[in-house]
Amino acid sequence: MRTFSKALGFVLLVVVALPLMAEQGTKTAANPLVYINTVFENASPLFWEMGDQGEVNVFLMYDHERDSPNRAAGHWHFRVEAPKGSEVPIILNNLDNIYNGRKGSPAKDSSISYVSPDGKTWRAIETELLEGNRLKLLVKMEAAQMYVARLEPYRLSDLENLLDEIRDSPHVDIRKIGETVEGRPLEIIQVGNRDALHRVLIRARAHPWEPGGSWVVQGMIRRLLRDDEAARACRKRYSVCIMPMANKDGVVRGWTRFNVAGKDLNRNWDQPADAVHAPENRALESWIESMIAQGRKPDVMIDFHNDQNGRLHISRPDVDLGQHLALMKRVEALLRKHTWFTEGATGGKFRNPGSIGEGLLERYGMQAFVHELHANRIAGLDSYPSGANWELYGEQLCEVLYELFPAD
Ligand SMILES: [Zn+2]
Structure with a gap:
């Protein structure tokens, strides 16, 4: 009897728990549980959505000049919330600036970004310039929250x-x-x-x-x-x-x-x-x-x-x-x-x-x-x-x- 209930327990575990684990696993691999937080001093206005490959597309908001075609987005500062130990690919969009009436962009091959687990100790990382004037950053989650900023912030x-x-x-x-x-x-x-x-x-x-x-x-x-x-x-x-x-x-x-x-x-x-x-x-x-x-x-x-x-x-x-x-x-x-x-x-x-x-x-x-x-x-x-x-x-x-x- 005891053996039977053990066996039943195992079957139940397989039937109920494994599909759940598989579902979680799928979520974690292709679509990490990511949240982008911008509710703090000097955080940049933006909106974001998940891409098909688990990447986070961040859309920076432009600020605009009065009586002028000029607009600018090139400050980024936000907090990524994701499981510690995971890697979160982030793609920055909307870098199509207009400067002195002409097109300009802060995205270059040599563009860098900064990351920090606490908003105080910062470390530079390289970025990747993607087609369509976008920048890709790979954020390694050293903690459950990582701050990301273009440069070391001074608030x-x-x-x-x-x-x-x-x-x-x-x-x-x-x-x-x-x-x-x-x-x-x-x-x-x-x-x-x-x-x-x-x-x-x-x-x-x-x-x-x-x-x-x-x-x-x-x-x-x-x-x-x-x-x-x-x-x-x-x-x-x-x-x-x-x-x-x-x-x-x-x-x-x-x-x-x-x-x-x-x-x-x-x-x-x-x-x-x-x-x-x-x-x-x-x-x-x-x-x-x-x-x-x-x-x-x-x-x-x-x-x-x-x-x-x-x-x-x-x-x-x-x-x-x-x-x-x-x-x-x-x-x-x-x-x-x-x-x-x-x-x-x-x-x-x-x-x-x-x-x-x-x-x-x-x-x-x-x-x-x-x-x-x-x-x-x-x-x-x-x-x-x-x-x-x-x-x-x-x-x-x-x-x-x-x-x-x-x-x-
Ligand atoms: Zn300036």
């Missing part, structure tokens, strides 16, 4: 932590200069002696997908605030005035390029800012004008961006360029001397009308330029562009500025 909360860290320093002055479209405070962080003979204005993060500048200014601020001889010498010789995150609304929402009123904060600098749709630019413009009125015009202005070339953009608008080109030559030489920079500068008749470098040069005679940071590779380090490598660049920049400005 508004990271900036707020930095502000808390530095605000009590006697060498720091944080001043609110305006508000974003959505009412977030915009600040200028001044580090160094306010009465030093030389001042540098730095802006980061006009474009939300480009975290490089945020990492660079963090590295720079922390270096300048160290308690050592080199830092003291720098703080005495110059001060830096930093707008650390121009497009806060876009960063919080995980957008790619424009502000939430559809303006590109690196355009229209050849005319007074639109205070309604681009209050971020109006705030900076007012600050610049007040500095000029006080006889404290910044000696140099650097606007940090990310792209896939990493060069200095030396614009040549129709003004007397002698002094500007000479200074830019010195800047480039000092970058090569003191930092990992090797990418070079735009030459010939390069122009990008309305960009901040060109606009400030035309309107205020300010020595301004756009500094792109390569988003796929740092040639001078033979390494990926990580937050740590960009912070290192910010540290090294302190020395560049020290040598750029003559001793009193």
Whole structure:
């Protein structure tokens, strides 16, 4: 009797459980139990669906420019939820951008992505360029949740932590200069002696997908605030005035390029800012004008961006360029001397009308330029562009500025 019931139990197990297991097995192999989560700070707007081969098709949403055909999708940041130990192929779609009225794309053979089990420790992975301007990433599930982002994220909360860290320093002055479209405070962080003979204005993060500048200014601020001889010498010789995150609304929402009123904060600098749709630019413009009125015009202005070339953009608008080109030559030489920079500068008749470098040069005679940071590779380090490598660049920049400005 006992043998019989054992046998019956086994039969029942085979009849009931095996088909269930088979069904589960099929699901796991061809159609993993995947969920894509985007409900967190700086996550990118997207929708997704499973493909026939178990791949996840992610469709990024474009953000659009007002009064323009331009649109952009190139920031990706989301959390994959899938069984630990599985591999999830992800295909990014909708990378058909329109930039300066022409087709463009962030997808290249050399495009990379970052992955992280906790949203804090990131590691670069290679991507595969597929037909149809799509990028394939293979995400190995080291944990039941894996974060995926184009670059190591620098969020508004990271900036707020930095502000808390530095605000009590006697060498720091944080001043609110305006508000974003959505009412977030915009600040200028001044580090160094306010009465030093030389001042540098730095802006980061006009474009939300480009975290490089945020990492660079963090590295720079922390270096300048160290308690050592080199830092003291720098703080005495110059001060830096930093707008650390121009497009806060876009960063919080995980957008790619424009502000939430559809303006590109690196355009229209050849005319007074639109205070309604681009209050971020109006705030900076007012600050610049007040500095000029006080006889404290910044000696140099650097606007940090990310792209896939990493060069200095030396614009040549129709003004007397002698002094500007000479200074830019010195800047480039000092970058090569003191930092990992090797990418070079735009030459010939390069122009990008309305960009901040060109606009400030035309309107205020300010020595301004756009500094792109390569988003796929740092040639001078033979390494990926990580937050740590960009912070290192910010540290090294302190020395560049020290040598750029003559001793009193
Ligand atoms: Zn940019």
